[in-house]
Amino acid sequence: MVLLETLQTPSFLLWRSVVRQNCVRVLKRAEQLKVNIRPHVKTHKTLEVSKIIQEEGEGILQEGRKVVGIVASTISEMEFFAEGGHNDITYATPFHISRLDRVLALRHCLPSFVPRLMVDSVGAVEELETALAERGETGKIHLFVKLDCGYHRAGIDISEGKFDVLESVVKAIAAGKHTEFFGLYAHSGNTYNCKGGVQEAAQIADREAELSATAARYLKSLGLYPQAVGVGSTPSATAVSPLPPEITEIHPGNFVFYDLQQVDSGSCTLPDIAVGVLSRVVSVYPERNEALIDAGGTAVHKDSGGISGWGRVDGHPDLLVKRMSQEVSVIGMDPSASSVGLPIADRFSLGSMVTILPNHSCMSACQHAQYSVLEKRGDREVVDTWTPCKYW
Amino acid sequence: MVLLETLQTPSFLLWRSVVRQNCVRVLKRAEQLKVNIRPHVKTHKTLEVSKIIQEEGEGILQEGRKVVGIVASTISEMEFFAEGGHNDITYATPFHISRLDRVLALRHCLPSFVPRLMVDSVGAVEELETALAERGETGKIHLFVKLDCGYHRAGIDISEGKFDVLESVVKAIAAGKHTEFFGLYAHSGNTYNCKGGVQEAAQIADREAELSATAARYLKSLGLYPQAVGVGSTPSATAVSPLPPEITEIHPGNFVFYDLQQVDSGSCTLPDIAVGVLSRVVSVYPERNEALIDAGGTAVHKDSGGISGWGRVDGHPDLLVKRMSQEVSVIGMDPSASSVGLPIADRFSLGSMVTILPNHSCMSACQHAQYSVLEKRGDREVVDTWTPCKYW
Structure with a gap:
């Protein structure tokens, strides 16, 4: 397993x-x-x-x-x-x-x-x-x-x-x-x-x-x-x-797959998004209430999708991927969140796993050579690995 | 050859x-x-x-x-x-x-x-x-x-x-x-x-x-x-x-490699950009003075780099990649160009090759499994093929 x-x-x-x-x-x-x-x-x-x-x-x-x-x-x-x-x-x-x-x-x-x-x-x-x-x-x-x-x-x-x-x-x-x-x-x-x-x-x-x-x-x-x-x-x-x-x-x-821009345009709701980019917290910065994760543009694709941020943290509706570099991103509070939860440092520590819901799933999927398949959201068991077609 | x-x-x-x-x-x-x-x-x-x-x-x-x-x-x-x-x-x-x-x-x-x-x-x-x-x-x-x-x-x-x-x-x-x-x-x-x-x-x-x-x-x-x-x-x-x-x-x-955002920040000039995404014109639309090329976000990466457009057309300083989808992009006149050349339809026809200079070359390079190497800009002979490291 x-x-x-x-x-x-x-x-x-x-x-x-x-x-x-x-x-x-x-x-x-x-x-x-x-x-x-x-x-x-x-x-x-x-x-x-x-x-x-x-x-x-x-x-x-x-x-x-x-x-x-x-x-x-x-x-x-x-x-x-x-x-x-x-x-x-x-x-x-x-x-x-x-x-x-x-x-x-x-x-x-x-x-x-x-x-x-x-x-x-x-x-x-x-x-x-x-x-x-x-x-x-x-x-x-x-x-x-x-x-x-x-x-x-x-x-x-x-x-x-x-x-x-x-x-x-x-x-x-x-x-x-x-x-x-x-x-x-x-x-x-x-x-x-x-x-x-x-x-x-x-x-x-x-x-x-x-x-x-x-x-x-x-x-x-x-x-x-x-x-x-x-x-x-x-x-x-x-x-x-x-x-x-x-x-x-x-x-x-x-x-x-849907994605955040489809949620934004009203085609679907957040639980309909079927994919995400799994990443780990590699540093926490309590003084600026932010954390660094090991998924950047090469893993998520830096497509704004015409919406705020570079993705959202699954299960944390008050967080946003605020900045995105090649291999890392910064997650922090979404300034437009309707309610604000615990400080970042109280939620995550080094190695905490977070899943980023993408702005544009077509682009995110394209960044990967394989998909790790779980039966449903919240599951921990990888039940299959699927291999997408790559390149042109 | x-x-x-x-x-x-x-x-x-x-x-x-x-x-x-x-x-x-x-x-x-x-x-x-x-x-x-x-x-x-x-x-x-x-x-x-x-x-x-x-x-x-x-x-x-x-x-x-x-x-x-x-x-x-x-x-x-x-x-x-x-x-x-x-x-x-x-x-x-x-x-x-x-x-x-x-x-x-x-x-x-x-x-x-x-x-x-x-x-x-x-x-x-x-x-x-x-x-x-x-x-x-x-x-x-x-x-x-x-x-x-x-x-x-x-x-x-x-x-x-x-x-x-x-x-x-x-x-x-x-x-x-x-x-x-x-x-x-x-x-x-x-x-x-x-x-x-x-x-x-x-x-x-x-x-x-x-x-x-x-x-x-x-x-x-x-x-x-x-x-x-x-x-x-x-x-x-x-x-x-x-x-x-x-x-x-x-x-x-x-x-x-440099790129357009480095040109924008003054680190280099346009001729210093060492890479581009080769594409073909797959349709020309004279009525809107635009053309469709077969390089989209999967080939160029949809990184705005904080500048206008999604890339530039090498050798055509008055053109801009105006819109970018997954596998195609639309090129057209840059509204801020200092001088404007021939209409698109007089420059390109079906199959014309154009090279897109990227906003962010780190991201563009990451989209490819190999690089076709030419000795210098303007050359037509591919002298080598280099294979970059992929994934994580």
């Missing part, structure tokens, strides 16, 4: 029952919205979490709805999950042909594997067509067209309700010999850090769904039928009202 | 001649200050950069001054460099006994290896004494005592010129059977992001040096002689005026 106390610090902890609860909640939400789910794996990057979603999805999703595949943010994720038995993997950011040979190698090795790539310009479609032709590929590559509904990160901007560029991209795919128009994909990342909470996230999500549905109807009127129309981030999956019938799927990712 | 164009993106680039210049400059500074140098390896984490410092140090340092050892921020660095032939390694943050067995294992395997550990409380000394006694260790462990000269991260606070706690810690070491007082160690991390530039950094560095020297004199008056008194961060190594004679060494780390 491996106990928490024997772990080196920093270590990445995962509470499995909380992950499962989070998956169940989002699957029920998909069922309530009457859509498929194509979960994004970028947050957890493990076969084990994907398996939980698959298992729970089989019980929860009805009437033919299902977990239709997964979404990856890197080619190494695509390789990792394809080799792990996943057959339907969508690469979620605009695809560049410098990655094509790795995708094709996978398709050649794994005959049942269907990669779906993402484009948001005619130029990208043309380059892909040329590259596929040069390689003598048979078997069309399915393409999602990325929509920008106002987030302005990636995608064809349809936020003003204009679909001319979208039309030209879809027509370029339709005209190509080597690609096939598969669907539309929108990601309302602007629901993150909604200071207006769930209501504001809901407005953004509703607008995204309405724009995507209108785009789908427009394309259908031209005889260009998307097989899939996907919307949604984790906050919007929580927040969105009933979806227009054109929307066929959602693709949230962060929900498996 | 491996060309830049064939690299997967994101990739971490290192310009070797720039690293060497940076090392030469800081070694000359140490020689000018008439002190030894104990370089911190946390930024580069490679045997290759340590070798450059060692080689150049032999030519530059005179009168018996030398590279006296290295400083590590993790035990895995200590293991990596000890196994790589380094015999004198200081662990730079307050040491906790949960790491002791790994240090002792190294000492047992490598008879010439001398670990130096860091303490900043009587409690830590006592715990270490007990743990060493329990393990029946012979051969004392050398201890640095960490000083806090106003940064308030770690160390014994001597910023008000009071040395009573310091005295009690050094006396506890002197009274112990298993530890030996080796020296004093101060790190003026508050010189980072000095908005007052070099002048303000110089004031902080002068104050740190004066306080450390006074502390050393105080201890000597009690018969407690530090063999080493070390000060300085990268900005202060650049900024400090002549050092008091009690100061025997400096221990900067970031200088090997």
